[in-house]
Amino acid sequence: MLIDTYGRVATDLRVSLTDRCNLRCTYCMPEEGLQWLAKPDLLTDDEIVRLIDIAVTSLGIEEVRFTGGEPLLRPGLVGIVERVAALEPRPQMSLTTNGIGLKRTAAALKKAGLDRVNVSLDTLRPDVFKTLTRRDRLKDVLAGLEAAHDAGLTPVKINSVLMPGLNADEAPDLLAWAVEQDYELRFIEQMPLDAQHGWTREGMVTAGDILASLRTRFELTPEGSDERGSAPAERWIVDGGPHRVGVIASVTRPFCGACDRTRLTADGQIRNCLFAREETSLRAALRSDAPDEEIARIWRLAMWGKKAGSGLDDPSFLQPDRPMSAIGG
Numbered sequence: 154m155l156i157d158t159y160g161r162v163a164t165d166l167r168v169s170l171t172d173r174c175n176l177r178c179t180y181c182m183p184e185e186g187l188q189w190l191a192k193p194d195l196l197t198d199d200e201i202v203r204l205i206d207i208a209v210t211s212l213g214i215e216e217v218r219f220t221g222g223e224p225l226l227r228p229g230l231v232g233i234v235e236r237v238a239a240l241e242p243r244p245q246m247s248l249t250t251n252g253i254g255l256k257r258t259a260a261a262l263k264k265a266g267l268d269r270v271n272v273s274l275d276t277l278r279p280d281v282f283k284t285l286t287r288r289d290r291l292k293d294v295l296a297g298l299e300a301a302h303d304a305g306l307t308p309v310k311i312n313s314v315l316m317p318g319l320n321a322d323e324a325p326d327l328l329a330w331a332v333e334q335d336y337e338l339r340f341i342e343q344m345p346l347d348a349q350h351g352w353t354r355e356g357m358v359t360a361g362d363i364l365a366s367l368r369t370r371f372e373l374t375p376e377g378s379d380e381r382g383s384a385p386a387e388r389w390i391v392d393g394g395p396h397r398v399g400v401i402a403s404v405t406r407p408f409c410g411a412c413d414r415t416r417l418t419a420d421g422q423i424r425n426c427l428f429a430r431e432e433t434s435l436r437a438a439l440r441s442d443a444p445d446e447e448i449a450r451i452w453r454l455a456m457w458g459k460k461a462g463s464g465l466d467d468p469s470f471l472q473p474d475r476p477m478s479a480i481g482g
């Protein structure tokens with residue numbers, strides 16, 4: 154098991170497949186992009202599958218989520234999914250993506266064994282999409298979403314980040330659209346994980362703001378608190394059901410006490426928290442021919458040291474050196 158000193162057990166593994174992306178969301182990376190990881194530093198497909206194998210057979214991982222950067226940019230993605238689906242025990246598998254390219258790959262991903270997708274979409278207005286992501290690709294995202302739904306990668310979840318002055322007024326429109334399309338919408342509070350270090354607490358849209366805005370058009374009933382479990386999203390029943398809406402309030406209502414995550418970066422580092430300032434290299438062990446037991450031991454040790462919380466409320470909080478796109482969101 155991957156247990157820490159506070160008794161939390163990690164069963165959910167986030168695997169970043171690349172730090173590259175074809176969008177430039179303003180809350181994530183600068184217009185010019187970032188200094189991407191060098192190819193030799195990236196884990197190979199074989200190395201990734203080996204680590205996931207160790208995670209499910211020896212470390213109690215039950216769920217694997219592929220992310221990035223943009224995971225659909227990883228050429229070997231379908232093959233990785235297929236090989237992970239063949240592992241014993243087989244983990245649940247999902248993908249967090251911006252949706253561009255999903256139209257082409259959704260059916261193949263489903264066939265390979267992917268269970269679900271989360272597609273990030275912050276606005277339905279083409280001009281706002283272009284300003285927010287610095288690319289004119291809204292149509293591609295919508296086509297990708299439809300393909301994912303048709304392929305049975307369901308329930309399709311939508312992740313939305315709201316930004317003041319850009320799309321903060323769009324929460325009710327996004328929810329009306331998601332309900333109509335049968336997508337499950339979750340709003341994510343903007344976190345200090347952007348490469349530009351531009352985040353401020355005063356400049357973010359809070360869970361409270363989002364709920365107040367939604368309530369101008371919908372009746373929201375809290376889902377029982379026992380149903381949140383380790384899931385980061387608090388959920389509300391929309392207009393009596395059956396649809397739900399979630400809010401991931403990492404900043405204003407943190408859920409660190411119930412966190413069940415462990416993260417693997419595209420260059421083979423274990424992070425025990427999104428906000429951790431330290432990482433543990435598994436790549437070094439992998440490439441020095443360490444046996445599975447040794448890799449599992451290093452991974453356990455990395456998780457054992459997980460801090461009680463993100464430290465966001467601590468005046469001495471320092472943003473991690475890596476941005477969200479390089480950690481794997």
Ligand code: SAM
Nearest residue numbers: 181221222223249250251273312343344477482
């Ligand atoms: N490119 C893929 C995507 O956008 O879905 C996967 C990686 S992205 C880093 C994963 C999620 O993190 C997305 O839903 C994105 O909106 C969210 N995200 C990125 N930067 C964020 C930030 N500073 N605060 C909150 N969420 C953020």
Ligand code: SF4
Nearest residue numbers: 174176178181222251
């Ligand atoms: Fe790319 Fe996802 Fe970051 Fe947007 S949030 S720039 S899609 S990695």
